[in-house]
Structure formats: C-alpha cells, structure tokens
Amino acid sequence: MRLALIYNPLSGTRHSRRTHVINSVQSIFERAGHKVSLFPTQYAGHAFALTREAAPSHDAIIAAGGDGTAHEIIQPLIEMRSHCALGVVPLGTGNVLATDIGLPRDPVAAAHLLLDYAPQRLSAGRIEYVDGSGQPASRYFTVAAGVGAHARLIYAASAAAKKRGGMITYYYTGFYSLFTHRFAPMHASITAPDGTVSERTILEAVAMRVSSFGGLLGRWRPGGALLRNDLRLIFLTRANRAALVRYSLAAFAGRTRESADVQFASATRITCEPFPELPGGAMPHRPIALAPIYAQADGEVLGAAPVTLSVVPDAFRLLVPRASLLDATS
Numbered sequence: 225m226r227l228a229l230i231y232n233p234l235s236g237t238r239h240s241r242r243t244h245v246i247n248s249v250q251s252i253f254e255r256a257g258h259k260v261s262l263f264p265t266q267y268a269g270h271a272f273a274l275t276r277e278a279a280p281s282h283d284a285i286i287a288a289g290g291d292g293t294a295h296e297i298i299q300p301l302i303e304m305r306s307h308c309a310l311g312v313v314p315l316g317t318g319n320v321l322a323t324d325i326g327l328p329r330d331p332v333a334a335a336h337l338l339l340d341y342a343p344q345r346l347s348a349g350r351i352e353y354v355d356g357s358g359q360p361a362s363r364y365f366t367v368a369a370g371v372g373a374h375a376r377l378i379y380a381a382s383a384a385a386k387k388r389g390g391m392i393t394y395y396y397t398g399f400y401s402l403f404t405h406r407f408a409p410m411h412a413s414i415t416a417p418d419g420t421v422s423e424r425t426i427l428e429a430v431a432m433r434v435s436s437f438g439g440l441l442g443r444w445r446p447g448g449a450l451l452r453n454d455l456r457l458i459f460l461t462r463a464n465r466a467a468l469v470r471y472s473l474a475a476f477a478g479r480t481r482e483s484a485d486v487q488f489a490s491a492t493r494i495t496c497e498p499f500p501e502l503p504g505g506a507m508p509h510r511p512i513a514l515a516p517i518y519a520q521a522d523g524e525v526l527g528a529a530p531v532t533l534s535v536v537p538d539a540f541r542l543l544v545p546r547a548s549l550l551d552a553t554s
Contacts, residue, residue, distance in 0.1 A: 225258045225259070225283040225284060226258070226259050226261075226281065226282045226283050226284075227253055227258050227259065227260045227261070227282060227283065227284050227285075227286055227311075228260075228261050228263055228274075228278035228279075228282040228284070228285045228286065229246070229249065229250060229253075229260055229261065229262050229263065229286045229288055229313075230263045230264075230265065230271050230275065230278070230285055230286065230287055230288065230297060231246055231262070231263075231264055231265070231287075231289055231293070231315065231318070232264075232265050232271070232276050232288075232289035232290070232292070232293045232310060232315070232322075233264055233265070237518050242315070245315065245331050245332065246262070246288060248331075248332050248335075249286075249288060249313055249331060249332065250262065250337040250470055251482060252335040252336055252339070253286075253335065253339070256339050261278070261282070263277075263278060265293070268447045269296065271287075271293055271297050272296050272299055272300055274286065275296070275297045275299075275300045275301060276300045276304070278308075279300065279301060279304060279306045279308040280306075280308075282308055283308060283309065284308060284309040284310070284311050284343070284543060285297055285301070285308055285309070285310055285311070286311040286312070286313055286338075287310060287311070287312045287313070288312075288313040288315045288331065289315050289316045289317060289520045290314075290315065290316015290317050290318055290321050290523075291316060291318050291319065291366075291367050291523050292522065292523055292524055293316065293318065294310065294312050294321055294522070295363075295365065295366070295367075295521065295523070295524055297310060298310060298348065298364055298365075298366060298540055299363060299364055301374035301540050301541075302348060302364050302536070302540050305538075307541065308541070309343035309541035309542065309543050310540060310541065310542050310543065311338055311341065311542075311543040312325070312327065312334075312543075313327075313333055313334050313335055313338065313340075314327060314328075314329055314330075314331055314333045315331050318439075318523055319438070319521075320367045320368075320434060320435075320437055320438050321366055321367050321434065321522075323330050323332060323436075323438040323442075323543065324367075324434040324435055324436070324438070324450065325341075325450070325542070325543075325544050326545050328368045333549070338543060340545075340546065341360060341543040341544055341545055341546070342543065342544065342546050343537070343541040343542065343543055343544075344354065344451075344541065344542055344543075344544045345453075345538055345539075345540070345541050346450055346451065346477070346536075346538075346540060346541070346542050347433075347453045347535050347537045347538065348364045348365065348366060348433075348536045348538065348539035348540055349365040349366070349368075349369055349431060349433050349455060349521070349533060349534070349535060349536070350362060350363070350364050350365070350533070350534050350535070350536050351363050351364075351365060351450075351519065351526065351531060351532070352526050352531065352532040352533075352534075353371075353519040353527040353528065353529070353530075353531045353532075354519075354527050354530065355526065355527040356527060361526070361527060362522050363524075363526060364521075364536065364540075365391040365433065365521035365522045366434075366450070366522060366542075367432075367433060367434050367437075367522045367523070368430055368431060368432045368433060368434065368437070368448075368521075368522065368548050369430075369431050369519070369520060369522070369533055370428070370429050370430035370431055370519070370520060370528050370531075370533070371410070371428065371429055371496050371518070371519045371520075371531040372410075372426075372428025372429060372430075372458070372460065372517060372518070373407060373427070373428050373518055375517075375518035375519055375520035375525060386528045391473065407427040407428070407460075408427070408498060408499075408517050409425050409426070409427055409498075409499055410425070410426055410427070410429075410497060410498055410517065410529060411423065411425060411455070411496070411497050411498075411499060412424050412425070412429060412456070412459070412494055412495065412496050412497065413494065413495045414489060414491045414493070414494045415438055415491055415492050415493040415494070416489070416490065416491055416492070417453075417454050417490055417491070417492055417512065418499035424459070424461070424497070425461070426459045426460060426461055427460045427461065427462070428459065428460035429457060429458070429459055429460075429494060429496055429533070430457070430458045430496065431455040431457055431491075431524055431533045432446060432447075432448030432455065432456045432457075432458065433448055433449075433450055433452075433455065433456075434448055434449070434450060435447075435448055435449050435450075436448075441475060444475040444479075444480060445480060446480050446488050447456055447480075447488065447490070450542070450544070453492075453535060453537055454489050454490045454491060454492050454535060455490070455492065455494070455533060455535060456488065456489075456490055457488065457489045457490070457491050457494060457535075458486065458487075458488055459486065459487045459488070459489070460466035460485065460486060461484070461485055461486070461487055462484060462485045479518035492534065492535050493532065493533065493534040493535070494532070494533050494534075495530065495531070495532045495533075496517075496529055496530060496531045496532075496533075497529065497530040498517055498529050498530065517529040519531045
C-alpha cells in the first residue's frame, strides 16, 4: 500500500521525541512492505492542503497526531469522496478516535497493530454553525460535536494550557466551568431515526459518534458507536450545579442513567437555536444569564450557535479492527 503519514509536530507533549517516534512508525510500515511518504504540517489547517495533495496518489492517509489532525484530514477526504482510507496513530493529547478503535496510546505499538486493520466505510457527523465572521459554515466530525458549556471548556483550555497540563487541563477547566459558566437556553428540534421530530428546551447538547471519550470517562458509555448511522445525543436540561457535580462523579464510575438534568436520545439530526432576547434584556425560561454559545467538533472550537448536527451516510473509509467489519455486516 502507498501510505501518506501526516503528522503534527506540535500536537500533544514530549515534542523532543517526535522525530524519533515518526521515524519508528515509518520504519514499521515500510518493513511490512508499504511505501510511506512523510507530510509534516507547518501551520494550523495545513493538513487540509496536504490531504488534497496526497489522497489521489495514496491508498491510506495516516493521521499521526491528535483528534484535531484526524479532523482536518477527513474534511477533504469526504468532500472529494476519496477512496483513500484514514488511519490514526495516537500522538496527541486526547486521542479519542484511536482509543475507540482499540489502539494503544503508545504510537509505536499502535502502528504495529494498525498493520492488521482493514478499511471500513462509515458514516460521519456534520456540524453546521456560524463562523467568526458571522457566516454559515460546516465541518464533518468523527468523535463528537456539540454546542454549549463543553465547547466553552475547549475554548478556555488554550494550546498553551494543554501543553502544560495535557488532559488534566480539560478536567480542571470542566469542573471550574460547572461553577462559573453562565448557561444560556436553546430551542432544540430533534429528528429521531424513525423520522419523528420532537422539540425541547436545553442548555447544552453533545452528539457522540464514538462509544466513550476515554481517560477518566472511559467507563461512561452513553451508547454511541462509529458503526451506527445515527448520533447519540447527551442533553443538559437544567443548570443545577450540585446535580451536575453528582452526575459527573457518577459518569467517572461508568453510570449512564438519565436524570432530570442529563438526558439521552438517538437522532439523525438536531438543530439548536438560542432563544431571542426579549425587550429589556429578559429571556424566556429564566436562564442564569445570557452567555456566548460556542460550537465545537472533535475538540476544535469552530464558531457559535445556531447549530445543526446531522449524519452523512457512507462518508469515508477508516482503518478499523477486522472484527469490526464482522460487526458491521451482522
């Protein structure tokens, strides 16, 4: 196979080891008989251009980095309807996609295991949002996307903070946000897999495509899966901070029961729109206060609400364990 190895020199920690690790991964693939070309990213968004350049002449593109690197690579793969498959080698901070398909966190061990993986065509998520210039925009996603407080968490955890603290930064910022974030309500219109549409008021929505987020939340499995053709939605419906702390601790223990504050649903589409501000600054449903409503996909802050999340069937090819291929046809 002809493999293009796209890697982010600044993703994750231990940057001094990066060249050695990339060379080791390249050597593993080449000893297995594959022809490998290296494509280092040089700036934010460079993987978009590198993928467009590499996809026509390669059988697979290996994203050696974090979820953000894989996120950039799938955009042109899906837009081009490319036959080129995506593979992942975990070399970032979160590595949720790699964990979900059974790869170890060690990139060299993951590269060895990836040799036995095979391409499977999968659905992808799509998020439509308003970008920083106020224009409508969209992206595809593989891990998760959403709108609300968790996107603010990602916004607050800057690249410098991630460099200093890794995933600890996310967990710290998450708990801090529970006590400081001013939630704003949204109107949500949800299309279930059977086509029925329901309406509800929410404060936050996350749409998962993976089974778990890994790390401390590795045992919390609300029901998402890459092989499914829908989104698994997690809603925050009330800003009860004490209840949210209790639920967060339960999530670390792996409990996924719904509560009055956190609810689940499966859907093929959801649209979230902020309620309009009423004269005098008042808002319906008595929110804590009006706040920006951010949108994110695969850990990348993209813009703001209104947001639509949907599913794109048969969108791209991903290298997955061969056992998953059997699951897909059973």
